[in-house]
Structures are given as structure tokens and as C-alpha cells.
Amino acid sequence: MKTIPTKINKYNVYNAGNRLLGMGDEVTLPSFEASSETVSGAGVLGEFDDPTVGYFSNMEQEIPFRVLDQEAVDMLDQTKAVQLELRGGQQTTNSVGDIEFRPMRVVVRGRMAGFDPGKVKAGNGMETSVKLTILYILIELEDKPMVELDKINEVFKIRGVDVLAKIKEMC
Template identity: 40%
Template sequence: MNPIPEKVVNYNVYDDTEKLVGIASEVTLPSLENLSETVSGAGILGEYESPTPGHFGSMTIEIPFRTILDKSFQLMKNRGRSIVLRAAQQSYDVSSGQASTRPLKITVRGIPKGLELGKLAVGGMTESKNTMEVLYLKVEENGKVLLELDKLNFIFKVQGEDLLADIRRQI
């Protein structure tokens, strides 16, 4: 029986190789939504959306900080840095009755899109938040690349399969 995936035990966020201290509890990861065109016409009952392979709409990542920090302003500079999230994910193996963990690594490169300074409150967090436009995204679990998307270099791989290889050859 396959283990039951349960949760993220903990994670850290790195700016290149430096750990970002002061991150709040959650990082909002990018959503991938294919660009598509509506297809309709003779012989088609109605219409449907036809996704364009490897082409995605705007993707963002939000990095929240508990308080206003120098790091938030460093992330506003367009320096081509990577943001790396490293997590330990827990699963439960029903047959052995034991929990185990496996590593998750998400690498993001992009350009600064915004900075929310948050709010000031006595005894409270500012809940500042940096937003980056994602140009590159790589998701690895347990050392295996599950997804690699590089918008500027025409790369889109899912579970190791290069889904744009034929298109690159044709153009």
C-alpha cells in the first residue's frame, strides 16, 4: 500500500543561499493556468477551450514577513535572484504504522512585482508581503524533478518529459 501524504512538517525559504529569517507562516505558491483559445465551428457542438502547450498566464509568488525588514526591500531590486523553498513532507504508511518524511524543493526565479508594507498595530505584526512575477519554476520531490517551467527559455517539463521538444524542433 502506498503511504498516505499528510502534511508539510516544516519549511525554510532561501534567497539564493541565505535563509530568509522573519518569514510568516505561509508562502502562497504560483498557480499554473494554461493560456487557451476558444474553439467553435462547424461539426463542433458548442465550444471548448484549447490550451496552448507550455504557455501559462501570469504566475506570482507571495512571500510574507512578520515585520518590515531590510530583506523585503532587497527583494524589490531586480537582481535575478532565486527563491528556494525547502520543505519536509510527512506521509503515513498504513502497513508499517509509521510516519516518514520526504524532501520537497521549489525553486523560483522572477522579477519584483510589488511590496505590501502591511499595517502597524501595537503588539502586532505588520504582515508585510513581497510579490514576484514567476519566470522560472522547478518543483522537486525526493530528488525527482516533477515540474520545470522556464518561460524565457521555452522549457516545459513534467515528470522528466520535455513537452515542448517537438515544438522547439519545428520552430
């Protein structure tokens, strides 16, 4: 039965298995921007960008907190990688109109690249945030891997298939 994804019903973020309680209301996932070179010259009409398969520019993830607290400060040690796991429930509507749910999970590992302690105003959150440089990301839908990128261990998989398998055999 087909389902139409409609929204994230609920989510939580965990740091090394411990639920982060002081999180802000939304987390923007990192963008994948392929590293590429522009190809031009004889035999080419104009130019085009040619991606280097498996290579991506620096990826960043901002982690928002309502207020400055120990959970945010614990991420600041640049000698230690931070491993966050975002677990959410996607709400869907099936072909007869029933609402169904399916799991979504995103795992990121990275190091602190920036810290904004926020602002202080009575009766308001501080809008504290920690920015991570992402070294690893795994995105799963319905407990199946969709995208896995491990910049340090040379892994780039789409739906569990190693996109770099052929090039690894050659090198």
C-alpha cells in the same frame, strides 16, 4: 510500501542560498493557468477551450514577512531577479501506520511586481509582503523533478520529460 502524504512538517525559504529569517507562517505557491483560445465553428458541437501547450498566464508568488526588514527590501530591485528556494519535509504515513518523511523543494525565480510594507500596531506583526512575477519554477518531490517551467528559455517539463520537444524540432 505505499505512503499516504499527510502534511508539511516543516519548511524554510532561502534567497540566493541564505535562509530568510523574517518569513510569515505560510507561502502560497503560484497557480499554473494555461493560456488558451476558444474553438468553435463547423464540425464542433458548441465550443471548448484549447490550451497552447507550454504557455501559461502571468504567475505571481507572494512572499510574506512578519515585519518590514532588510530581507524584504532586498527583493525590491526590479533590475535583479530574485531566486527563492523553499525546502520542506513532507510527513507521510506508510501502510503499517509508521510516520515517514520525504523531501520537497520548490525553486522560483522572478522579479518584484508588488510591495506591501504592511501595517504598524503595537505587539503585532506588520504583514509585510513582496509579490514576484514568476519567470521560472521547479517543483521536486523526493529529489526528482516533477514540474519545471522556464518562461524565458522555453522549457516545460513534466517528470523530467520535455513536453515541448516535438514543437522545438519543428521550429
